[in-house]
Amino acid sequence: SQGEVVQFGNEFQRILQCLPKESAWRTFLYKYQGIWYYPKSLEALLFTQEHFQAKATDVVVVTTPKAGTTWLKALVFAITKRNRYVVSDPNHPILTTNSHELVPFFEFMYRHNNIPDLPNQPCSRLFSTHSGFNLLPDSVKNTSCRIIYLCRNPKDNFVSLWHFMNKAVAECDTEPLIPLEEAFELYCKGIHGFGPIWNHALEYWKLSLQRPDQVLFLKYEDMMGDTTSQIKRIAEFSGCPFSLKEESEGVIDQVIKMCSFENLSNLEVNKNGKRVVPFIENKNYFRKGEVGDWINYLSPSMVEQLDQVVEKKLHGSGLTL
Numbered sequence: 001s002q003g004e005v006v007q008f009g010n011e012f013q014r015i016l017q018c019l020p021k022e023s024a025w026r027t028f029l030y031k032y033q034g035i036w037y038y039p040k041s042l043e044a045l046l047f048t049q050e051h052f053q054a055k056a057t058d059v060v061v062v063t064t065p066k067a068g069t070t071w072l073k074a075l076v077f078a079i080t081k082r083n084r085y086v087v088s089d090p091n092h093p094i095l096t097t098n099s100h101e102l103v104p105f106f107e108f109m110y111r112h113n114n115i116p117d118l119p120n121q122p123c124s125r126l127f128s129t130h131s132g133f134n135l136l137p138d139s140v141k142n143t144s145c146r147i148i149y150l151c152r153n154p155k156d157n158f159v160s161l162w163h164f165m166n167k168a169v170a171e172c173d174t175e176p177l178i179p180l181e182e183a184f185e186l187y188c189k190g191i192h193g194f195g196p197i198w199n200h201a202l203e204y205w206k207l208s209l210q211r212p213d214q215v216l217f218l219k220y221e222d223m224m225g226d227t228t229s230q231i232k233r234i235a236e237f238s239g240c241p242f243s244l245k246e247e248s249e250g251v252i253d254q255v256i257k258m259c260s261f262e263n264l265s266n267l268e269v270n271k272n273g274k275r276v277v278p279f280i281e282n283k284n285y286f287r288k289g290e291v292g293d294w295i296n297y298l299s300p301s302m303v304e305q306l307d308q309v310v311e312k313k314l315h316g317s318g319l320t321l
């Protein structure tokens, strides 16, 4: 809300005042270098930029909201930490902890000018963000630290976002819900937290072509279509490929099963658990987990409108969403 802006320090308020601002999704968004940010996230990301020091062994999970972040974080954790946490362990952290706790967002770690005490472990530390590439700390951009990027078809992404935002609005009972048509118009203009996804995805797509060892580009639809090969890509990219022995022992299948929508959404922590910063019930991260659910929400003219926007933005890039 407007009140939140007042909490910011003077320097950040001066930055905000110079940025394009929109009242949207029952909040205010600010456009910074082509991407719309929530002010608290932008402040935290600028602070991250200043204070986070990446190590070459770090892995940073970057996504657009509602692209399947919760799932990717669980997979990356399970894959990269499997020497420490055996995937078949009934006490595996994934089974008791929401993956957003295991792979924390810079946006929340660095909130309120807090400099977190980061582990100094030699093995891969895992972080995440929805930030555009420009806002990433220099040490992330310039070390051999790895970025795993995930995006999703815009029509499904929009439907998922609309549901999620309405759940968030419903938790604050003073705000009316957001009608689908209103949300859709904003989405087509790219006005939503960390949007437009076509700018976000295009930036990381180009980087993945220029620097394939640094940026791995994934799509939700490919992950759903052939989870095994995408998991292998993640493992190889992260420097911990599955051995033939692991493959024959079924470790990949165990990872898939442990991180499946069915399994994660039925865990006690994800049915009844909450996070405090930001306040959100874990169950809100799990809705349907399907490809193509947009068909139940978008009219033919909406589909045409969004397809045209995306086609125009991505034309000639080689990227399809």
Ligand code: A3P
Binding pocket: 063, 064, 065, 066, 067, 068, 069, 070, 071, 156, 159, 160, 161, 163, 259, 260, 261, 262, 264, 285, 286, 287, 288, 289, 290, 293
């Ligand atoms: P839907 O709303 O289409 O169901 P994020 O994690 O980035 O917030 O994205 C949430 C979306 O990912 C939701 O999509 C959610 O249901 C889906 N999701 C969550 N866990 C998943 C899993 N293990 N496998 C596949 N999809 C998952």
